[in-house]
Structure formats: structure tokens, C-alpha cells
Amino acid sequence: xxxxxxxxxxxxxxxVNPLILNRWSPRSFSGEELTDKELFTLxxxxxxxxxxxxxxxxxxxxxxxxxxxxxxxxxxxxxxNKQWCANASALVxxxxxxxxxxxxxxxxxxQFDTGAAWENxxxxxxxxxxxTHGMQGFDYEKARKDLGVPxxxxxxxxxxxxxxxxxxxxxxxxQQREVPSDRKPLSEIVxxxxxxxxxxxx
Numbered sequence: 001x002x003x004x005x006x007x008x009x010x011x012x013x014x015x016v017n018p019l020i021l022n023r024w025s026p027r028s029f030s031g032e033e034l035t036d037k038e039l040f041t042l043x044x045x046x047x048x049x050x051x052x053x054x055x056x057x058x059x060x061x062x063x064x065x066x067x068x069x070x071x072x073x074x075x076x077x078x079x080x081n082k083q084w085c086a087n088a089s090a091l092v093x094x095x096x097x098x099x100x101x102x103x104x105x106x107x108x109x110x111q112f113d114t115g116a117a118w119e120n121x122x123x124x125x126x127x128x129x130x131x132t133h134g135m136q137g138f139d140y141e142k143a144r145k146d147l148g149v150p151x152x153x154x155x156x157x158x159x160x161x162x163x164x165x166x167x168x169x170x171x172x173x174x175q176q177r178e179v180p181s182d183r184k185p186l187s188e189i190v191x192x193x194x195x196x197x198x199x200x201x202x
Contacts, residue, residue: 009180013201023126024180025133028170029162031087033065038128039090042161045124051113057097058117061147064090072146076138076158084170089162093143094118094134095153114156125161133160 002018010021043060051057063069065088073091074082085091096114100107107113122132140155149155167178190199 006180010182013186019123019126021180023122023132026131026164026167026178027084027133027174028165028167028178029084029087029089029131029160030165031065032089032163034089034130034161034163038130039064039161041128042121042124042130046117046121049113049117049120051116052107052109053100053102055097055100055102055107055110055113056117057107057110058114059095059097059153061093061095061149062090073158076143076146078137078139081135081137084174085160087162087165087169088160089130090160092159092161093147093149094156094159095149096156097153099152111154111156118157118159121159129163131162131164135159 003022006022006024012021039062046058046060047056049056049058061073063073070091073093074085076093077085094114096110098106098110118134122134125132134157136157138158143149143155143158167175170178186201187198190201191197192199
């Protein structure tokens, strides 16, 4: 079922699974802790994403709030993100293996594949009543150094996971942005046969 808040903000051109529309990226989190089962169910969903040669290049480095590792991940964030990530239940650094396991050669699609795993995770979170927010607002080099990420992996992104909180917890500026965002029309993103050609969208 489509969430009422989402229904007011998002009008799909064609009917799609409500889970896809219900997934959005809030910044207000309740601060509640997640159980290991809640969290690892998300990683299980990510595990089943498709990938070139079934290489599964994605890796997830996580820290739950109030754990010994929380500060290490939290301190990677830029100050703007720290202000709203403080109430998250978990932080995740997403990394991706640059090469294939079977022959050691570079994988052109490794970040594409890792993005698919992230989407699985985010959709699963939505199905569990949880919220996620992916971001690039953190120190990539510090993440590599502080978390011991080997050179054969790309640091791709960070994500916040938690239970949605009241938007009144946010600053006035962020409260105005705390709504599901719209998307570009199909006519801007779909082309038939050649770049720039308009698609025959019915």
C-alpha cells in the first residue's frame, strides 16, 4: 500500500510496486536501536543482488549506535550530515571490489553492481518499516585509512539506517526538505535507439 505522505508527493506515470515509491531518504530518525536480526535482514537482501560474473563486489562496514565502532564511522561525516545522522540506528560504509575474483582483471561494472545491492538493502528496509539515506558527504580518504580498506576496493558511499523520527527534530531548513522527492519525467531519461532520440512513450 502506498504511504499517505508519499502519495501526496509522488505521482508515477505508470503503476509500479508501492515499495519502490515508498522508499525515500528522510533525515529525521528516532534514535531507537535496531536488533541484529533487523539489521542483518537488510544485508541478506543486499546479498542477493545481481552482478557481473556473479562476482558480488559489494562489502558493508557497519556500526550500530552506542557500539564501540560508532564514533569511527560517525567521525567520517561532514558536519552538515553529523547534525542529522546523530539519531540514526546504524551507519554503513559501502565499498566495492575493483577486480574479478576469477581472473583478477578490472571489473567495469563493479560500482553498478554494488549500487544494485544497495537498492536491495534500501527496498528491504522500506518493507520492514525502516528508513535509509545514502550519501557522499563524508571523508573518503579518512574512511579508507581509518577502516583499513584495501587498495583493491573503492569506497563508494555511506548510508544511514534507522526508524523514521518526527521532522520537528530537524533544523528549520531541513524540515522544509523532509518530504519525498519527485523524479524527472520518462521523456528526459529514456531514449529510443540513439542518444537524444525521443522515446515512443505511450
